[in-house]
Amino acid sequence: MSEPRNPFRLRAAEHIESETTFLRLFAPSVLDVLPKEGLWDRVQVFRSAPGGGKTSLMRLFTPSSLLSLHSSRAGDDYKELFQRMRALDAVSEQGPQLLGVMLSCAQNYATLDDLAFDQGRKDRLLYSLLNARLALSALRGALLLKHLEYPQGLRQLRVDAPTGLDAFGRLSIPCTGDELYNWASSVEASVCRVLDSFKPLEEESLEGHDGLHALSLLRPEMLTFKGKPVANRTLVLIDDVHKLTSSQRRRLLTNLLDLRAPVGVWLAERLEALDVDEVLAEGATTDREYGEPIKLEDYWRAPGRARRFEEVVTNIADRRVKSVPDVQVSSFAAHIEESLDGTEWQDAYLRAIDQISERIRTTHSASGRYQEWIHASRLQNGTPRERAIAWRSLEILIERDARKTQLSFDLPDLPLPSEDLEKKDASGVRGAAEFFLAREFGLPYYFGMSRVSTLASSNIEQFLALAGDLFEEVVAAEIMKVPSVLNPARQEAILKREVQKRVQEVPRRVQDGRDVQRFLEAVRQCAHWETNKPNAPYAPGVTGFAMSMSDRSRLIDRKTRTPRPEYERLARVLTACITHNLLEPSLDRSQGQKGQTWMILYLNRFLCLGFGLPLQYGGWRAKSIEELNNWIDGGFRPPRNGEALL
DSSP: OOSSSGGOOSSGGGGGOEEEEEEHHHOOOGGGGGSSSOOOEEEEEEEETTTHHHHHHHHSSSHHHHHHHTTTTTTTTTHHHHHHHHHSSEEEEEEEEEEEEEEETTTTTTTGGGGGOOOOHHHHHHHHHHHHHHHHHHHHHHHHHHOTTTTTGGGGGGEEOOOTTOOOOOOOOEEEEEHHHHHHHHHOOOOOOHHHHOOOOOOGGGGGOOOOOOHHTTSSSGGETTEEEESSEEEEEEEGGGGGGGHHHHHHHHHHHHTTOEEEEEEEEEGGGGOOHHSSSSSOOOOSOOOOOOEEHHHHHHHTHHHHHHHHHHHHHHHHHTTTTOOOOEEEEEGGGGOOSHHHHHHHHHHHHHHOOOOOOOOTHHHHSHHHHHHHHHOOOHHHHHHHHHHHHHHHHHHHHHHHHHHHHHOTTTTTHHHHHHEEOOOOOHHHHHHHHHHHHHHOSSSSSHHHHHHHTHHHHHHHHHHHHHHHHHHHHTTTSSSOOHHHHHHHHHHHHHHHHHHTTHHHHHHTTTHHHHHHHHHHHHHHHTTTTTOTTTTTOOOEEEEHHHHHHHHHOOHHHHHHHHHHHHHHHHHHHHHHSEEEEEEOSSSTTTTTOOEEEEEHHHHHHTTTOOOOOOOOEEEEEEEHHHHHHOOOOOOTTTTTOO
């Protein structure tokens, strides 16, 4: 397969046909998300919004990927990944050490729930189909690991079963691999014939199972070649669990836990599979057999990991640009200008310094309270950008002090020492100053590798979409032999264009899309209202809202929601926003009453760009669920005596 002109367009793992291409593009540091304990011997659930990287992670542990990784292990593009996988004991210098059995739930399982059978019979057919396909996938993988032809080599495999297990109807175990293959193919074909048939169903002709008993056959000692296990361990990888019906999904998880699976089982699902209670509630059942579900975006959003996510996507970007044919691009970040300290921006910053300093002098020259602050700002060294940010920070701090003075009746002419200015000029204030400068003087704000990473909101596919549009222009410039480093203004224009497309798609691709669109517009209005206050009270700006734990409980409790349709509607809207990565949930105990916890919902960072808001976290306002519900139809309503919305 020829390499694509823009490798950022290769997003879904299933769309990358070549194993070597898939492995070359896979960033080894993504493996950090894996749990430190119980990796191979329990049920582990991975969740994310679309594009979080679930399928790519699972594909890495399949036989074809492990074999390709082993054969390519000496290559520079594969060495680090091989070492990481060897440390996990998934592969060694001798070859793959595990049999990865991958299965997608996107293959007509949900249709079983439409059959005119009782629920028990439908469940048995579901397990029959899963057992058959798990067996077929395991046999195919086993032959790959042993370099045997499929299906001719099946007769060289032996299949045993634990003592006392008799759950496979017409199949007599122990048996050869081809006997298991014939049985599994027959079961799969019979169930599929029922699904495709318009004739009356003959239940007695269908073989049904009461659980995932095929897992017992996949234990290493049960699947052997020439008397030895095919692999040291088995890992079952069940993808697209969200494609099952909600009742099928619940029963599958329950069965896996009750079964105490004898092999490792990973399940991957989109957040849309969860119901309102699961999405809005914090935490999940955890025990020795069932690890706490890993939400990929939440992993990267955890304190201290934002920088780590930037390193991951930078590595992903660099791996992709290296694969571009006929274009010499050293790294992605090298073509993304990071600074506004260049000469082309100096005039704008000098103009900003003149205007802001004049505003401050005009407004406060009659008072001696801020003279030392103003004098210290005049003496400050640095680039025009740094000095402009310092002056705008001063304006914010003066506005804050003036409002506080009016409320506390302090003597307004008492000079404030310059040392106070240094203490108050925190990073949040400087962040607000930079954002206000960009808005007032038409300067770029959304640019540079760090902010492109932030705009991805911890979602790899979102990063690839944004970076792909930037790289498209880089490649075009390289081909035309013109400068290919994108300046900040051009970066911002490209990113805004991509984000606007995504914002416009919300009503079409999100459940309750019109309600979601109106709700997000109200969040935008509220955020602008709070962010653009002259004293920047929540510097650098507000990009989210919060609800109390008691309000959250009212939305989670079905008994509360059922008689209140407006609560049900709000719960659906919030759930849709979270599962489609439009709002990022977290818990916070740092603000409000002592010991009180809030559920905070921040805007996805690409919405911050689309809505013209800063990108930092931390700024939020508490809202009641009554007010949030009113936002869906009525939008945000600022206080009557307040400033106009932008």
